[in-house]
Amino acid sequence: MLINPAAKYRPFPAVPLAERQWPSRTITHPPIWMSTDLRDGNQALIEPMSLDKKLRFFEKLVQVGIKEIEVGFPSASQTDFDFVRMLVEEKRIPDDVTIIVLTQARDELIRRTVDSCIGARRAIVHVYNSVAPVFRRVVFGMDEDQIVQIAVKGTQLIKELVAQHPDTEWGLEYSPESFSTTELEFSKRIVDAVGAVWQPTPANKMIVNLPSTVEAATPNVYADQIEWMCRNLNDRDSLVISVHPHNDRGTAVAAAELAVMAGADRVEGCLFGNGERTGNVDLVTLALNLYTQGVHPGLDFSDIDSIRQLVEECNQIPVHPRHPYVGDLVFTAFSGSHQDAIKKGFAKQQADALWEVPYLPIDPADLGRSYDAVIRVNSQSGKGGMAYLLEQEYGLELPRRLQIEFSRVVQRHADASGREVAAADIHALFAKEYFEQDDAAYRYTAHRMTEDSEGEQRVQIEVSLQERHVPKTHQGHGNGPIDAFVNALGLDIRLMDYHEHAIGSGADARAACYVELRLGNGPTLFGAAIDSNILTASFKAVLSAVNRQLAQGAQAPVARAA
Numbered sequence: 001m002l003i004n005p006a007a008k009y010r011p012f013p014a015v016p017l018a019e020r021q022w023p024s025r026t027i028t029h030p031p032i033w034m035s036t037d038l039r040d041g042n043q044a045l046i047e048p049m050s051l052d053k054k055l056r057f058f059e060k061l062v063q064v065g066i067k068e069i070e071v072g073f074p075s076a077s078q079t080d081f082d083f084v085r086m087l088v089e090e091k092r093i094p095d096d097v098t099i100i101v102l103t104q105a106r107d108e109l110i111r112r113t114v115d116s117c118i119g120a121r122r123a124i125v126h127v128y129n130s131v132a133p134v135f136r137r138v139v140f141g142m143d144e145d146q147i148v149q150i151a152v153k154g155t156q157l158i159k160e161l162v163a164q165h166p167d168t169e170w171g172l173e174y175s176p177e178s179f180s181t182t183e184l185e186f187s188k189r190i191v192d193a194v195g196a197v198w199q200p201t202p203a204n205k206m207i208v209n210l211p212s213t214v215e216a217a218t219p220n221v222y223a224d225q226i227e228w229m230c231r232n233l234n235d236r237d238s239l240v241i242s243v244h245p246h247n248d249r250g251t252a253v254a255a256a257e258l259a260v261m262a263g264a265d266r267v268e269g270c271l272f273g274n275g276e277r278t279g280n281v282d283l284v285t286l287a288l289n290l291y292t293q294g295v296h297p298g299l300d301f302s303d304i305d306s307i308r309q310l311v312e313e314c315n316q317i318p319v320h321p322r323h324p325y326v327g328d329l330v331f332t333a334f335s336g337s338h339q340d341a342i343k344k345g346f347a348k349q350q351a352d353a354l355w356e357v358p359y360l361p362i363d364p365a366d367l368g369r370s371y372d373a374v375i376r377v378n379s380q381s382g383k384g385g386m387a388y389l390l391e392q393e394y395g396l397e398l399p400r401r402l403q404i405e406f407s408r409v410v411q412r413h414a415d416a417s418g419r420e421v422a423a424a425d426i427h428a429l430f431a432k433e434y435f436e437q438d439d440a441a442y443r444y445t446a447h448r449m450t451e452d453s454e455g456e457q458r459v460q461i462e463v464s465l466q467e468r469h470v471p472k473t474h475q476g477h478g479n480g481p482i483d484a485f486v487n488a489l490g491l492d493i494r495l496m497d498y499h500e501h502a503i504g505s506g507a508d509a510r511a512a513c514y515v516e517l518r519l520g521n522g523p524t525l526f527g528a529a530i531d532s533n534i535l536t537a538s539f540k541a542v543l544s545a546v547n548r549q550l551a552q553g554a555q556a557p558v559a560r561a562a
C-alpha cells in the first residue's frame with residue numbers, strides 16, 4: 001500500500017445541497033422492489049444460470065412477492081432470449097408481475113430485446129448508457145451531446161418499435177449508468193432528454209433508475225444525489241425514481257435506505273446481495289430491516305431457509321454464515337453473557353408482545369428458523385447457554401446454583417476439546433456427572449415407607465441400597481420422607497436446597513429432582529435424578545449429591561454428628 005494514498009485516490013466531493021430533507025425522514029412504507037437476480041446477478045456468475053435454474057429462480061421471486069423482475073439481457077445470449085420467450089409463450093408471468101429486459105442503447109440490440117417480449121401482457125424495456133466523465137472520455141470517446149444522443153436515439157427507436165405491438169402494455173426504464181460518479185447537471189440533462197422523447201404521464205410513468213454502478217462515496221452522498229435529482233428533474237410526478245446500489249464500499253444497504261429517505265420510490269437489487277463484483281444491494285436485508293421497524297415490506301421471507309437453498313443452488317455461491325437474517329450463525333450466541341441475556345429474554349417474551357429479546361433484532365420464528373440453533377456452546381460460553389440447551393432439548397430446568405456448578409464441568413470439557421459442545425454432549429456430561437456416576441458409593445435399590453398421623457416423627461422408612469456393590473438395608477424416621485431417608489442413611493448430611501419439576505405430561509411424565517447438600521465439612525454440592533416416582537427421584541438425588549461429595553474427597557461414611 002502507498003504511504004500517501006492521496007497521491008493515487010481522490011476524496012469524493014460533497015454535494016452542495018441546501019437544506020437537505022432526507023436526514024430527518026423515516027421510511028414508513030416499502031419501496032417498489034425490483035429483482036435483478038436474473039440479470040445483474042446472472043451476469044456476475046461464473047456459470048450463468050440455465051433455463052431451468054432461471055425458471056425456478058423466477059418462480060421463487062414470484063412466490064416471495066416481487067412484482068417487478070428483470071429477467072435478462074435478451075440480446076446478449078440465446079438463453080436469455082429463450083427464457084423470455086418461454087415465460088411469455090408458456091404464460092408463466094402472473095398478471096400482477098411485470099418483466100423487465102435490459103439492453104444497451106444500440107439499434108440491433110434494442111430490436112432483439114423488443115422482439116423477445118412480443119406477446120407479453122406487460123413489459124418494461126430497460127435501456128442504459130454510461131454517462132460518467134471517465135466513460136465519455138475513455139470508453140466512448142464522445143462529448144456530452146453525443147452521449148445524450150445515444151440515449152435519445154435509443155429511446156426513439158424503442159418508442160417506434162413498441163408502437164407496433166399495441167397488445168403489450170410497454171413501459172420504459174432508463175438508466176444513466178454510473179450515475180453516482182457523474183455530474184448531477186449532466187444526469188438531469190440526459191434524463192430530461194429521454195423523458196422528452198418518451199413523454200411519460202402521471203398515469204403512465206417512466207422509470208428513471210439512478211445506479212451507483214460502482215459505489216464510490218459514503219451513503220449520505222448518494223442520498224444527497226437522489227434528493228437533488230428528485231428536486232430538479234422535469235415532471236417528477238411522471239417519473240418513478242429508482243435506485244440500483246452496488247456494494248463496493250460495503251454500504252449498499254445503507255445507501256439504499258438513505259436514498260429511499262431522499263425520495264426514491266423503487267429499489268433494484270438481488271437476494272442476499274449477489275451481483276457484479278461485491279454485489280447489488282441485498283433485497284432481503286433491506287426488506288427485513290423494514291420489518292424490524294414494524295413496516296411490512298410486502299415480501300414473504302417466512303421460509304427464508306428454502307429461499308437461501310434455491311439461491312445458493314442457482315448462483316453456485318454460498319451465503320455467508322454471518323449474512324444478516326439468513327446466515328447459519330446469525331441466530332446463534334456462543335458467548336456467555338449473550339446466551340444468558342437471550343435465555344432470559346426468551347423466558348420473558350410474551351407471544352403477542354413487542355419483541356424484546358436482547359441481542360436478537362428479529363424473532364427467528366418469523367423467518368421459519370428455529371430457536372434450537374439460537375444458542376450454541378463452546379469455551380466462550382457461560383451457564384446460560386448450556387442451561388438453555390438442557391431445558392429446550394431435554395426438559396431439565398436446572399436451578400441457578402446448579403447451573404453455575406455444572407457450567408464448570410462443561411467449561412473444562414470445552415477447553416480440553418477446543419470444540420463446540422453440542423446439546424447431546426452437554427446432556428451426556430450431565431448424566432455422567434449426576435445420574436450415572438461410574439464409581440458411585442451408594443446406589444438406590446428400593447424403599448418402603450409408612451406414614452403415621454400421630455406424633456412428630458411421622459414417616460418411617462426402610463431403604464435398600466448398594467453400598468460399594470454390597471446390598472444393605474437401613475431404617476429411619478423423620479418428619480417428612482426426605483428427612484426420614486437422610487436419617488436412615490446415617491450420614492452427616494445438611495440439606496441446603498431442593499427443587500423438583502415434571503418432565504413431560506400425562507402417563508409418561510417423570511419427575512426431576514435437584515438437591516443441594518453438604519456432607520460433613522465438605523463443600524456444598526448438588527445431586528440430581530429423574531424418576532417416574534417423585535419420592536424415588538428425590539432419594540436418588542440425595543445419593544447423587546452424596547456420591548459426588550465422596551468422589552471429591554469427603555470421608556465415607558461420615559457419621560452423623562450427635
Ligand SMILES: CC(=O)SCCNC(=O)CCNC(=O)[C@H](O)C(C)(C)COP(=O)(O)OP(=O)(O)OC[C@H]1O[C@@H](n2cnc3c(N)ncnc32)[C@H](O)[C@@H]1OP(=O)(O)O
Pocket residue numbers: 040043073075076077103104105106109128129130139140150177213276
Ligand atoms: C453496469 C451493467 O451491469 S450494464 C449491463 C452489462 N451486462 C452485460 O454486458 C452482459 C451482456 N453483454 C453482452 O453480452 C455484450 O456486451 C453485448 C452483446 C451486449 C454487446 O457485445 P459487443 O457488441 O461485442 O460489444 P462489447 O461487449 O464489447 O461492448 C462494447 C461496445 O458497446 C458500446 N456500448 C457499451 N455500452 C453501451 C450502451 N449502453 N449504449 C451504446 N453502446 C454501448 C461500447 O462503446 C463498445 O463499442 P465499440 O466496440 O464500438 O467500442
Ligand SMILES: CC(C)C(=O)C(=O)O
Pocket residue numbers: 040102128175177178209211212213214244246
Ligand atoms: C444497467 C445498470 C442499471 C447497472 O446494472 C448498473 O449501473 O450497475
